[in-house]
Amino acid sequence: MSAVAWTAVGSLAAWGWLLLGQGFFWRTDQRLPPRVDPADWPDVAIVVPARDEAGTLPHSLPSLLAQDYPGRAEIVFVDDNSADGTGELARALSERHGGLPLSVVAPGEPEPGWTGKLWALRHGIASARARGPEYLLLTDADIAHAPDSLRELVAAARTNGLDLVSQMARLRVVSGWERLVVPAFVYFFAQLYPFRWVNRRGARTTAAAAGGCVLLRTEAAERAAVPESIRGAVIDDVSLARAVRRSGGGIWLGLAERVESVRPYPRLAQLWRMVSRSAYAQLLHSPLLLAGTVVGLALIYLVPPVALVAGLVGGDAMAAWAGGVAWAVMTGTYLPMLRHYGQPALLAPLLPFTALLYLLMTVDSAVQHHRGRGAAWKGRTYARPEAAPER
Known part of the structure; x- marks a missing residue:
């Protein structure tokens, strides 16, 4: 097989793992657990x-x-x-x-x-x-x-x-950029921290x-x-x-149905700042983790459409097949999140483009950190902020 075909097969294998082995992160059924009213309501x-x-x-x-x-x-x-x-x-x-x-x-x-x-x-x-x-x-x-x-x-x-109960508020999705970027933000968060895994004791x-x-x-x-x-x-x-x-x-995390963010992000620049201000902190400010993240995002999200197009144009059937199937699996896993946000299914095949934006935001976060600007938010800049403790 060609190098493109082997890379596409690797991407497809990664999607097989994500589909079945990453806590079913793509499902949106983690809502508040069963509950009954207490006899006495605490302060x-x-x-x-x-x-x-x-x-x-x-x-x-x-x-x-x-x-x-x-x-x-x-x-x-x-x-x-x-x-x-x-x-x-x-x-x-x-x-x-x-x-x-x-x-x-x-x-x-x-x-x-x-x-x-x-x-x-x-x-x-x-x-x-x-x-x-x-x-x-x-x-x-x-x-x-x-x-x-x-x-x-x-x-x-x-x-x-439970000692901690947290709900992922439904973020505002009105503008074109919000429709493209916001559901993916929650999707990527759930992929990184599968709610089912969080909710295990x-x-x-x-x-x-x-x-x-x-x-x-x-x-x-x-x-x-x-x-x-x-x-x-x-x-x-x-x-x-x-x-x-x-x-x-004991902690629990899930999606909210009636807790909503009212903050608007109508322009890409605003969404960009929201993501880039903390992306490099999530990677513990490690150039090695940054490089691995860039390669991983490219393999998982960018390779499938590229391999499909390259295979069709170059007559590489294996590359086209593996890339197409990987892209189809990717699209299918994104559909539940789009439904949660009431967005059309036609946005699902655009996930590779959105992932490319997130890749660039992450790189920009690292660049700003090494320029001494770090995480900037509402007039404050943390040049070398402390990352979250290791999981």
Whole structure:
């Protein structure tokens, strides 16, 4: 066989493994586990870190204020040195909508060694702990919750004895670039951290969470010494889940149906920054891991269409067959995620192009890191941020 054919066969073999041996990552059936209402509803503090979120708060904060929760719950809103009146707007929205009580705290600029979000969470959690809640709901300022979201999360945690319950919020998919890039973002995340593997019990299994929506038992947070133990992590949600699991806690991660991000990413540049700011941190800032990732992405996602076209043009039947079958398997595994996001199946064959974009974003992340710009977000740059602890 030709070199192209051998490479295509290698890609097809890789897809055979991904299809059956990677925790069925492509399935979208990991939703909140079975649950029953507890006899007594525990106290909960909702901690919301926010920096310059005046544009999103009117679409998200009212959903937290309106939570239909049978127990005692309150919101601790952490204004992380915003320059757009975020804290004042939060107070105004609370007065206008009523609902759960809301307090606003301002931690000041992060101390050395802390990333901004974890610094904000540190102060928000410390303020919440003074009230003695059994659970903390850590949720981003751009996340809107259905009225029964908190009730469902607490019931799932109590019923199943879980210390951490996290839902991957449904991201906004409106613009053309969002349709092309966003479902693939969740697909790639699930491929890297198969939800089924995350949800297995045991200290040595995969650990991950989605930072937009994390219900955390306060006792588990204290046992894992979070957020202090992960204070420099850029990928804070995965680091949090690993810390809880290492300390013996049970964790669960799945897709949300009625927890949604309201943050728009209408242009490619915005999506690019979202991915590239932390991609190299995920690779532990290792040039070797970067090279392996580039080769792996190329073999798995780019080789199939290239081999199919090259085989058809050059009369290489084996290359065309192996490339075509690999591309078909790839397309099939992407369809469930597109259905989850209500997107047309015609987008599935475009996954190789989207993967190429992610490959370039990852390389750009490494370039920015070595230029000393590191992970940049909302006016802060972490030149050499700490990666998430090893899995």
